[in-house]
Amino acid sequence: MVVKAEAAPGAPRSVTILGSTGSVGTQTVDLVARDPERFPVEALTANRNVALLAKQARDLKARLAVVADPAAYAELKDLLSGTGIEVAAGAEAVAAAAAERPADWVMAAIVGAAGLEPTLAAVRRGAIVAFANKEVLVCAGSLMMEEVKAHGATLLPVDSEHSAIYQVFDFERTDSVTRLILTASGGPFRTRDRAFMAAATREQAVAHPTWDMGAKISVDSATMMNKGLELIEAHFLFGIPEERIDVLVHPQSVIHSLVEYVDGSVLAQLGTPDMRTPIAYALGWPARIATPAERLDLVKAATLTFEAPDPVRFPALRLARAALQSGGGAPTILSAANEVAVQAFLDRRIGFLDIERIVEETLTALPHRPLRDLAAVREADADARRVAAGRIQAIGATAVGSR
Numbered sequence: 248m249v250v251k252a253e254a255a256p257g258a259p260r261s262v263t264i265l266g267s268t269g270s271v272g273t274q275t276v277d278l279v280a281r282d283p284e285r286f287p288v289e290a291l292t293a294n295r296n297v298a299l300l301a302k303q304a305r306d307l308k309a310r311l312a313v314v315a316d317p318a319a320y321a322e323l324k325d326l327l328s329g330t331g332i333e334v335a336a337g338a339e340a341v342a343a344a345a346a347e348r349p350a351d352w353v354m355a356a357i358v359g360a361a362g363l364e365p366t367l368a369a370v371r372r373g374a375i376v377a378f379a380n381k382e383v384l385v386c387a388g389s390l391m392m393e394e395v396k397a398h399g400a401t402l403l404p405v406d407s408e409h410s411a412i413y414q415v416f417d418f419e420r421t422d423s424v425t426r427l428i429l430t431a432s433g434g435p436f437r438t439r440d441r442a443f444m445a446a447a448t449r450e451q452a453v454a455h456p457t458w459d460m461g462a463k464i465s466v467d468s469a470t471m472m473n474k475g476l477e478l479i480e481a482h483f484l485f486g487i488p489e490e491r492i493d494v495l496v497h498p499q500s501v502i503h504s505l506v507e508y509v510d511g512s513v514l515a516q517l518g519t520p521d522m523r524t525p526i527a528y529a530l531g532w533p534a535r536i537a538t539p540a541e542r543l544d545l546v547k548a549a550t551l552t553f554e555a556p557d558p559v560r561f562p563a564l565r566l567a568r569a570a571l572q573s574g575g576g577a578p579t580i581l582s583a584a585n586e587v588a589v590q591a592f593l594d595r596r597i598g599f600l601d602i603e604r605i606v607e608e609t610l611t612a613l614p615h616r617p618l619r620d621l622a623a624v625r626e627a628d629a630d631a632r633r634v635a636a637g638r639i640q641a642i643g644a645t646a647v648g649s650r
């Protein structure tokens with residue numbers, strides 16, 4: 248991870264938010280709106296939620312608003328007419344917003360591999376990139392980290408676990424780090440058996456016990472694939488091999504992750520489960536900025552508990568570890584197949600346990616070729632989506648009945 252010379256604390260920092268209408272995006276908007284002088288907004292982007300995007304653009308006096316879905320262009324233009332805010336549409340326009348707008352700081356909060364090009368565009372401009380969009384690092388980890396180095400960009404993790412590690416990781420003496428310990432809430436099915444999970448509905452899967460998040464990451468938390476993706480993300484961000492990254496289930500989500508050092512010391516970052524804390528850490532970095540997040544009261548929390556993850560009930564973690572060990576395009580395939588399967592589950596086309604099955608079958612069906620360039624990433628991603636879609640169709644043919 249490349250760290251730039253420190254900016255003057257409190258100096259204005261222009262901002263672009265990719266995925267401003269999502270869960271991370273709206274929480275970033277909330278923080279930016281508290282100090283508009285310090286955080287002038289260049290561009291905001293969404294997929295198709297034009298009503299919210301237009302409101303945010305007006306409220307924050309953004310220079311540009313971009314919607315990825317071209318069909319939503321006319322409505323966005325209409326909603327912003329007379330404001331002087333530029334409007335654009337299409338996937339290329341989202342990437343161009345990251346590439347051509349001179350924002351000092353870019354929040355990468357698009358969900359899924361759709362964030363690859365825009366995030367890369369910000370990295371290639373040498374921006375400070377606040378990085379929430381973990382699928383990008385999972386699908387193109389080595390290439391992305393090479394680009395970060397080559398362009399002198401700064402990658403600041405936003406995932407609460409990686410932000411925690413970043414805050415206690417000794418970048419000067421990486422040899423002294425022996426283990427990373429990623430904490431996991433365990434998700435809504437932590438205490439449920441496989442029979443319950445087999446019949447789980449969309450509503451049950453997205454009802455996360457401690458975090459309020461977008462639909463995709465909520466389902467990933469329920470399968471624990473989220474922790475698998477985070478393990479891969481941590482490997483690329485901190486350069487620690489897979490066998491030295493542990494996962495620890497901690498249902499209260501107070502300790503956000505830990506770093507173990509060679510002398511036996513273990514350093515952790517704690518806080519209430521509020522994404523505005525890690526977002527603010529990245530937004531203000533290297534200074535800290537105030538947030539309205541509830542303060543941690545350890546007397547009130549009283550008991551913090553820990554469990555080992557159950558590999559039998561939650562095989563997604565094993566699949567992610569195996570993909571990282573296999574290397575090459577395996578994590579790309581894992582992430583793409585998972586994206587397609589989670590969407591099918593959210594659309595009620597498959598059952599909850601079909602998600603892990605589809606991911607495993609897709610990983611088995613495809614070769615894990617080395618990823619020499621972005622074209623290879625796109626190919627592995629497209630192949631995985633095709634195979635996963637075929638599996639979903641086959642499941643659909645055997646009827647999902649009441650789902």
Ligand code: NDP
Pocket residue numbers: 265266267268269270271272292293294295296297315341356357358359361379380381382405406407458459460461462463464522
């Ligand atoms: P959401 O689904 O809430 O938001 C996703 C955002 O991306 C929305 O602005 C959406 O626009 C936009 N988007 C979706 N598809 C596309 C596309 N094809 N092209 C361009 N923009 C698109 O997701 P979250 O905010 O929950 O998560 C975002 C990322 O951050 C994910 O990678 C997630 O894993 C990660 N993350 C999220 C956390 C959380 O607390 N939510 C915590 C840690 C990491 P629209 O609204 O128009 O659909």
